[in-house]
Amino acid sequence: MASYLVTGCSRGLGLALITRLATLPKTEVGTIIATARQDNSVRLTEIASASSGRVQMVKLDVTNESSVKEAVLAVEHQLQGKGLDYLVNNAGVSDWSPTGLEGMDNLNETFNVNVTAPHLVSRAFLPLLRKGDKKTVVNISTTLGSIAMADAFRALPTPAYKITKAALNMLTVQYAQQYADDGFTFLGISPGWLRTDLGSRRADLPVEVGAEKVLDTIQKATPEQNGKLVNIHVPGWETREGPNQYDGKEIPW
Structure with a gap:
């Protein structure tokens, strides 16, 4: 029975991940730690x-x-002497700057949530992860943080989000390199464009589908993927037109 901790669970993908985890067999998923800044989420409760x-x-x-x-x-205390198997750094924020870089006035705030926070959380939970069997840390990222794919997303006015997710990808690599010999796997996952408050109603996929496919990716993760950024796999979306294909493959930097 693997244990999971997910950040940012009051809504969106985080809430969907907890909802999905709670439906999986107890032989597969044991303790599920749902964290949030506020404890007033009715659905989570x-x-x-x-x-x-x-x-x-x-x-x-x-x-x-x-x-x-x-x-x-x-x-x-809740793990009662056992280790933590999976840490999912999901909490994040985005921006909207129609005038582009000239209107980007929240880079520090966005960086603090999207980059510094995953570092603080990962570092703090390392001792519990060392005691776990899976020793896996997942950073929820995005193809928008890929420098190689930047041209495909040029029109999207979210510069702070793109910049900080690119930095998150490098943070993933740094952790992967330092802790590989300790048996850790640090993995970035792009969950796709999901219908959440952040993704909007126009997004490609229901958040429930994103959560299911993210967990599939997490549970199939191998040490060979350490330090990689990977896509979810959604059948039928492998060769869709446009920048968003969900083929389960590694995403170029």
Whole structure:
């Protein structure tokens, strides 16, 4: 039974990941730690209440180092001496700047959530991950953070999001290189363009599909993928026209 911790679970992909995890067999998924900055998500509370203790809610502001340290202690208590198998750094923010770089006035804030926070959380949970069997850390990224694909997404006015996700990809590589010999796998996953508050109703995929495919990718991850950025695989989307294909392959930097 693998244990999971997911950040940013009050809505969007994070909530969908917890919802999906709670439906999987107990022989496959054990303790599920759902973290959020606020503990007022009605749906998340409902899922936890119906899980017979399997889903545990932990308050965590990923940008606050004191909150991160307190969350580690809470998770350590809930795991009852066992290690953490999977950490999913999902919490993130985007921007909208119709005038492009001239209107980008929130780069520091976006960087703090999308890059610094995954570092703070990953670093703090390393001791519990070392005790786990899977030792896998997943950073939820995006093809918009690929420098090689930048031209395909030129028209999207989200410069801070693109810049910080590119930095997150490098953070993934740095962790992958440093902890490979310790048996860790650090992996970036692009969940696709999902119908969430961040992705909008015009997006390609229902968030439930994104969550299912992200978890499929996580559970099939191998040490050979350490430090890579990979796409989800959605049958029928492998050769779609446009920049978004969900073929399960490695995404170019």
